[in-house]
Amino acid sequence: xxxxxxxxxxxxxxxxxxxxxxxxxxxxxxxxxxxxxxxxxxxxxxxxxxxxxxxxxxxxxxxxxxxxxxxxxxxxxxxxxxxxxxxxxxxxxxxxxxxxxxxxxxxxxxxxxxxxxxxxxxxxxxxxxxxxxxxxxxxxxxxxxxxxxxxxxxxxxxxxxxxxxxxxxxxxxxxxxxxxxxxxxxxxxxxxxxxxxxxxxxxxxxxxxxxxxxxxxxxxxxxxxxxxxxxxxxxxxxxxxxxxxxxxxxxxxxxxxxxxxxxxxxxxxxxxxxxxxxxxxxxxxxxxxxxxxxxxxxxxxxxxxxxxxxxxxxxxxxxxxxxxxxxxxxxxxxxxxxxxxxxxxxxxxxxxxxxxxxxxxxxxxxxxxxxxxxxxxxxxxxxxxxxxxxxxxxxxxxxxxxxxxxxxxxxxxxxxxxxxx
Numbered sequence: 001x002x003x004x005x006x007x008x009x010x011x012x013x014x015x016x017x018x019x020x021x022x023x024x025x026x027x028x029x030x031x032x033x034x035x036x037x038x039x040x041x042x043x044x045x046x047x048x049x050x051x052x053x054x055x056x057x058x059x060x061x062x063x064x065x066x067x068x069x070x071x072x073x074x075x076x077x078x079x080x081x082x083x084x085x086x087x088x089x090x091x092x093x094x095x096x097x098x099x100x101x102x103x104x105x106x107x108x109x110x111x112x113x114x115x116x117x118x119x120x121x122x123x124x125x126x127x128x129x130x131x132x133x134x135x136x137x138x139x140x141x142x143x144x145x146x147x148x149x150x151x152x153x154x155x156x157x158x159x160x161x162x163x164x165x166x167x168x169x170x171x172x173x174x175x176x177x178x179x180x181x182x183x184x185x186x187x188x189x190x191x192x193x194x195x196x197x198x199x200x201x202x203x204x205x206x207x208x209x210x211x212x213x214x215x216x217x218x219x220x221x222x223x224x225x226x227x228x229x230x231x232x233x234x235x236x237x238x239x240x241x242x243x244x245x246x247x248x249x250x251x252x253x254x255x256x257x258x259x260x261x262x263x264x265x266x267x268x269x270x271x272x273x274x275x276x277x278x279x280x281x282x283x284x285x286x287x288x289x290x291x292x293x294x295x296x297x298x299x300x301x302x303x304x305x306x307x308x309x310x311x312x313x314x315x316x317x318x319x320x321x322x323x324x325x326x327x328x329x330x331x332x333x334x335x336x337x338x339x340x341x342x343x344x345x346x347x348x349x350x351x352x353x354x355x356x357x358x359x360x361x362x363x364x365x366x367x368x369x370x371x372x373x374x375x376x377x378x379x380x381x382x383x384x385x386x387x388x389x390x391x392x393x394x395x396x397x398x399x400x401x402x403x404x405x406x407x408x409x410x411x412x413x414x415x416x417x418x419x420x421x
Contacts, residue, residue, distance in 0.1 A: 004418055012250035012251075012384065015253045016408050018238045019047075019233070021237075022234055024231050026050070029041075029054065033102065037226030039226055053095070055085075060079045062076045083111075084111060092114060094167075096124060100170070107149040136175075166300075173201070177218060182218065186215055187214055197211075199229070239311065241254050242265060244409075247385045251286040254285065296309075309325065313325055318359055318385060338355065344365070344390070362387050366391075367393065376397045
């Protein structure tokens with residue numbers, strides 16, 4: 001199994017360019033199923049989740065071509081399959097977006113329950129609630145979900161989500177795009193990638209309004225058309241490099257970002273004592289003094305993102321004083337990395353949904369194991385700051401969501417390499 005070897009202790013310095021948003025890309029590619037024509041999509045991240053989705057779509061009859069690096073042309077005109085390959089589907093969580101897309105275009109779908117990072121149960125009950133409200137019949141087993149139009153057909157509806165769910169919001173948007181009538185999603189997720197999906201669909205001829213607020217309206221249309229679209233920069237990739245600059249005492253310019261999307265992260269790093277300078281499409285992060293303790297609670301956007309929980313915890317581990325970190329989205333996320341950080345010398349006490357992190361002078365390099373995507377990123381950050389050599393195993397999780405991470409880190413001074421056993 002491949003692994004990363006990191007020799008820590010060097011402040012990061014230089015410029016890193018952020019790729020397209022993983023969470024937007026894995027929603028937009030299934031959305032291409034709704035388009036009977038060619039979509040040219042720019043700023044597509046080169047990550048394993050994207051390649052898995054493309055393999056799924058190709059196995060269903062889609063045609064795609066990489067025109068240039070990060071520029072993809074995909075044509076789903078000839079797709080007729082409504083039962084995507086279960087082996088591929090089980091490789092990633094976002095494959096459940098195929099349910100909404102196939103229901104919208106064909107009125108039915110038979111999709112295996114997805115895989116991905118295993119740090120919480122993440123049920124799909126809100127997705128199913130949405131499909132039922134739209135008039136679908138749904139049968140869920142331990143391995144598959146069968147969805148089909150009910151006896152009265154599919155029709156727009158008002159759907160109030162019981163909890164804010166990015167996945168359910170995306171799936172309902174996809175399902176309602178080609179459906180008769182108007183669908184209203186209340187208590188909708190507001191993340192930037194929700195807005196990006198709506199903008200993609202609207203570019204292709206959909207009628208969606210309100211994305212970015214808690215009420216989204218989808219007015220069904222008969223047909224979409226092909227077109228060009230560019231995916232937004234990845235908020236979490238940017239935040240990860242910002243945290244790496246902070247924890248190593250570095251000075252890094254993070255390019256190709258939308259500073260507005262980063263406010264929930266930049267605010268916390270400023271509280272920790274980092275100097276943050278924002279430009280039109282870039283952010284400079286510089287740390288010249290010891291990090292200060294902070295209190296953070298993860299929340300749906302525009303709150304502090306759960307996908308940055310592990311990375312900010314590494315910063316807390318090396319900050320003066322006792323920091324508090326509360327997880328309100330995925331309650332078991334701490335168990336994906338805290339014990340590994342403790343093996344490196346961190347002092348962390350977990351009480352239900354809150355971790356108390358007592359800062360230590362230094363972390364020590366050792367062998368650690370990534371247990372999910374963001375946990376893996378956090379362990380890399382810890383290794384960059386640690387004294388000695390850190391080996392990170394299970395790096396397939398990291399490569400699900402971070403493109404060219406070795407090249408990007410090396411370019412800003414990290415001593416890191418990938419070892420293929």
